[in-house]
Amino acid sequence: MSDHYNDRGVDRLYSAVWGENIHYGVYESGDESIEAATWVAKRIMADAAGLNTGDAVLEVACGYGATARYLVEQYGVSILATNISETQLERCREMATAHGLSDRLRFEYADYHDLPFPDDSFDVWWCQEALVHSDDKDRVLREAFRVLRPGGRVVISDQIFWPEKLTSDERAAVEARYGMSNLSSPADYARHITGAGFELIEHRDWQPHAATHRARVVERLDQLTPELSAEVDRATLEDNRRSWAHWAELAADGKLSLDFYLARKPA
Numbered sequence: 446m447s448d449h450y451n452d453r454g455v456d457r458l459y460s461a462v463w464g465e466n467i468h469y470g471v472y473e474s475g476d477e478s479i480e481a482a483t484w485v486a487k488r489i490m491a492d493a494a495g496l497n498t499g500d501a502v503l504e505v506a507c508g509y510g511a512t513a514r515y516l517v518e519q520y521g522v523s524i525l526a527t528n529i530s531e532t533q534l535e536r537c538r539e540m541a542t543a544h545g546l547s548d549r550l551r552f553e554y555a556d557y558h559d560l561p562f563p564d565d566s567f568d569v570w571w572c573q574e575a576l577v578h579s580d581d582k583d584r585v586l587r588e589a590f591r592v593l594r595p596g597g598r599v600v601i602s603d604q605i606f607w608p609e610k611l612t613s614d615e616r617a618a619v620e621a622r623y624g625m626s627n628l629s630s631p632a633d634y635a636r637h638i639t640g641a642g643f644e645l646i647e648h649r650d651w652q653p654h655a656a657t658h659r660a661r662v663v664e665r666l667d668q669l670t671p672e673l674s675a676e677v678d679r680a681t682l683e684d685n686r687r688s689w690a691h692w693a694e695l696a697a698d699g700k701l702s703l704d705f706y707l708a709r710k711p712a
Contacts, residue, residue: 452532452681453532454676454677454678454681455677455681455685456532456533456536457673457676457677458666458673458677458681458682458685460509460536461669461672461673462662462665462666462669463479463662464479464480464483464511465480465509465511465540466480466483466484466508466509466511466512467508467509467574468483468486468487468508468511468512468573468574468602469482469483469486469573469574469602469604469651469654469655469658469703470482470483470484470485470486470654470657470658471485471486471489471651471654472485472653472654472657472658473485475657479658479661479662479665482654482657482658483511484515486573486602486651486654487512487515487516487573488519489705490571490573490600490602490705490707491516491519491520491600493600493647493705493707494569494571494598494600494707495598496516496520496522496569497520497521497522497568498520498521498522499521499522499523500520500522500523500568500569501522501523501525501566501567501568501569502516502522502523502524502525502567502568502569502570502571503524503525503526503527503560503562503566503567503569503570503571503592504516504524504525504526504527504571504572505527505555505557505560505570505571505572505575505585505589506527506528506529506557506572506573506575506578507526507527507528507533507537507552508528508533508573509533509536509537509540510526510533510536510537510540510541510550510552511540512526512571512573513526513537513541513550513552514540514541514544514546514550516571517546517549517550518544518546522549522569523549523550524549524550524551525551525552525553525562525567526550526551526552526553527552527553527554527555527557527560528552528554528555529554529555529556531554534552534553534554537552538552557572557575557579557585557588557589558579558581558584558585558588559588560588560591560592562592563592564591564592565592565593565594565595566592566593566594567592567593567594567597568593568594568596568597568598569593569597569598569599569600570589570592570593570597570598570599570600571600571601572589572599572600572601572602572603573601573602573603574602574603574604574703575603576601576603576634577603577604577605577606577623577625578623578624578625579625579627580624580625580626580627581627582627582629582634582637583637583640583641586599586637586638586640586641586643587641587642589641590641590642590643590710593710594710595710595711595712596709596710596711596712597709597710598646598707598708598709598710599638599643599706599707599708599709599710600706600707601634601638601705601706601707601708602651602703602704602705602706603634603703603704604655604692604701604702604703605629605630605631605634605701605702605703605704606619606628606695606700606701607628607630607631607699607700607701607702608628608629608630609630610698610699610700611628611695611700615691615695615700616628618688618691622688631648631650631702631704634704634706635648635706638706638708639708642710642711643708643709643710644708644709644710644711645706645707645708646707646708646709647705647706647707648704648705648706648707649704649705650702650704651702651703651704651705652696652699652702652703652704654703655696655701655702655703656693656696656697656701658696658703659689659692659693659696659697659701660693660696660697662689662693663686663689663690663693666685666686666689667686670682670686
């Protein structure tokens with residue numbers, strides 16, 4: 446997936462449509478903008494995790510770094526945020542400097558399957574809508590367990606394509622898009638988490654928010670397409686519009702959900 450996100454056209458498309466967060470939102474009133482809803486989701490997750498000033502947080506697959514900046518500014522934590530897209534990491538560092546956060550926020554290249562950090566290094570491991578890309582979720586979560594200190598928390602939100610609800614053609618489209626063949630249901634995610642050794646504390650089903658968010662993303666893309674056509678090639682626009690519209694249909698049909706998990710490494 447790094448080639449996909451390193452593509453300059455794709456990068457421009459995502460930043461224009463999704464904003465500084467390549468994440469889903471929680472629509473408490475239903476009238477929120479995409480941006481407002483994504484901040485609501487982060488607040489809910491951070492409050493549930495009980496973040497404390499000075500906590501050492503590892504964020505994996507950090508996108509444009511908006512979550513990391515938000516958590517540093519709002520909760521006083523120290524964050525090491527990682528990604529496999531050098532294009533996104535470059536933007537992350539620029540934004541951290543612009544916000545005056547370079548002393549409390551670092552961005553590094555790292556694959557969440559094989560983290561280059563010592564055991565028992567962090568208080569919180571955070572991952573939003575990125576575990577879906579992994580074909581070996583058990584390995585990712587074992588790495589999370591390894592680098593967390595005893596009592597550390599794992600915080601996950603993810604878009605989940607229900608394997609038992611998808612048709613064979615729908616499943617093929619999802620697997621081709623995400624480059625994996627290990628689709629997991631919400632119950633499977635819980636098993637991945639506990640199988641790595643964590644105690645599952647909380648699971649929230651945010652499926653209606655997934656449907657709302659996906660519909661909003663397609664609406665915004667359609668609004669911005671005339672403007673983006675000058676900067677993004679036609680094939681990239683059409684390919685992403687096709688996939689995003691398909692995901693919106695799956696979410697509307699209850700085949701794509703958004704789920705939040707909070708778990709703890711035993712003390």
